[in-house]
Amino acid sequence: MNNKKTVYLRNKDILEEIHKSKNTYSSYTTPDDADYDIIVPEIEKINIRSVAQAKRNRAAKLSKIEHAKAVEENTSRKKPRLIDFQINWKKIPKEDLVFRVMSYNHIPLQHGRVKTPKRVADHYEKLPFPPYQHFRYDDNQELVCVGKSHWIGDLETGYFSKDHGQMTENLAKMFMKLCDRYGTRSNWRGYTYNDEMRGTAILQLIQVGLLFDESKSQNPFAYYTAIVTNSFTKILNMEKRNQNIRDDILEMNDMAPSYTRQNQNAKT
Numbered sequence: 001m002n003n004k005k006t007v008y009l010r011n012k013d014i015l016e017e018i019h020k021s022k023n024t025y026s027s028y029t030t031p032d033d034a035d036y037d038i039i040v041p042e043i044e045k046i047n048i049r050s051v052a053q054a055k056r057n058r059a060a061k062l063s064k065i066e067h068a069k070a071v072e073e074n075t076s077r078k079k080p081r082l083i084d085f086q087i088n089w090k091k092i093p094k095e096d097l098v099f100r101v102m103s104y105n106h107i108p109l110q111h112g113r114v115k116t117p118k119r120v121a122d123h124y125e126k127l128p129f130p131p132y133q134h135f136r137y138d139d140n141q142e143l144v145c146v147g148k149s150h151w152i153g154d155l156e157t158g159y160f161s162k163d164h165g166q167m168t169e170n171l172a173k174m175f176m177k178l179c180d181r182y183g184t185r186s187n188w189r190g191y192t193y194n195d196e197m198r199g200t201a202i203l204q205l206i207q208v209g210l211l212f213d214e215s216k217s218q219n220p221f222a223y224y225t226a227i228v229t230n231s232f233t234k235i236l237n238m239e240k241r242n243q244n245i246r247d248d249i250l251e252m253n254d255m256a257p258s259y260t261r262q263n264q265n266a267k268t
Contacts, residue, residue, distance in 0.1 A: 008181060009174060014220045017171035021210055022129055025165030027158055028147040033134050036100035037061075039215040043101050043135065046143065052089075054097045059089035098146070099135045102215060106148050107131050108160055127162055129210040167209065175205040175224070182228050193239055201231035 028034045038054040040046055063085045070080040107124045114122035121130070127150060134147030145155055152161045179201045183194050191197065204227055212220045250256065 009178060009221055011219055011221050014171070014174060014224075015214065015218065017168050017174065018210065018212060018214070018220060021165070021167045021171055022149065023165075024168075025128065025151075025162070026147060026149045027151040027153060027155065028134065029155065030146070033098055033136065033146040036098045036134060038097075039100045039102065039132075041102050041215070043103070043143065046099050046101070046135065050099070051094060051097065054099065055089040055092045055094075058092055058097060059087040063087050094141075095137050095139070097136065099143075100132050100215075101135055102130060103133045104131055106133065106151065106160065125162065128165075130213050130215075167206065171209065172206070175202055175209060178221075178224055179205070179228055182225070182232070188232055191236070191239075193235060197232045197235045200235050201228040204228075204231045 023034050026034070037058045038050055040050055063082065066087075067080060067082045067085040070085065074080055104120060104124050107127070109123060110125045111123060113124075113126065117123055121127075129149070131149045133145050133149070135143045136146050138144050148155055148158075150160055150162045152158050152164055179198045182201070183189060183198045188194060188197065205224060208227065209224070212223050217223065
């Protein structure tokens with residue numbers, strides 16, 4: 001008997017699709033500049049510690065890529081071990097690193113969008129996800145910008161845009177799979193308006209799915225599950241409220257209300 005747990009959605013795969021989706025809204029000097037090694041809140045945080053951590057992250061990523069390639073090409077019974085493909089992070093050149101800096105410097109201001117602004121984002125145009133810029137060290141050991149989110153064209157002569165990108169097809173399928181799977185849970189599947197719950201949850205995920213911030217968490221599955229839970233609960237509360245209104249009208253006209261109301265009246 002196979003007791004291995006089936007995983008239908010992995011954080012690793014979701015994060016990859018989120019990254020691809022955000023890249024469609026972004027512009028980079030070269031394709032290699034799209035893959036970052038570390039996220040920092042501001043450019044001043046790029047220092048000795050963050051550089052060292054970025055090297056470790058890049059070394060781990062490259063090691064996994066080489067190991068996966070070896071596993072795919074392996075023809076013997078003995079599987080390649082990940083430890084045999086470990087890369088010394090100290091040997092990674094500083095110029096190879098890409099830093100993602102969370103920044104609104106390239107986003108147009110929009111004062112008055114929020115009556116009582118509480119966050120930095122409230123002073124700028126509303127975006128599908130938090131903006132960022134990518135930086136590298138050049139040959140002179142100076143940080144240069146090599147990528148911008150919500151941008152079209154060259155980094156110098158291009159322009160701001162927030163509508164030209166799109167969510168990847170795979171990420172949309174993941175949202176559908178998550179909602180379908182969640183709707184089959186025992187506490188939800190018995191409702192006649194289960195399809196409406198799923199549809200509302202999918203719509204909500206499409207609207208706010210890219211707002212997931214990789215700098216704060218690496219667990220998008222939990223983030224999306226919370227959104228789905230809130231969407232299902234919202235529809236449930238709305239249907240209950242509508243049912244109570246219908247039952248009140250029926251009782252006011254001396255007609256039999258729903259079985260739920262009848263059972264409640266019998267208990268009281």
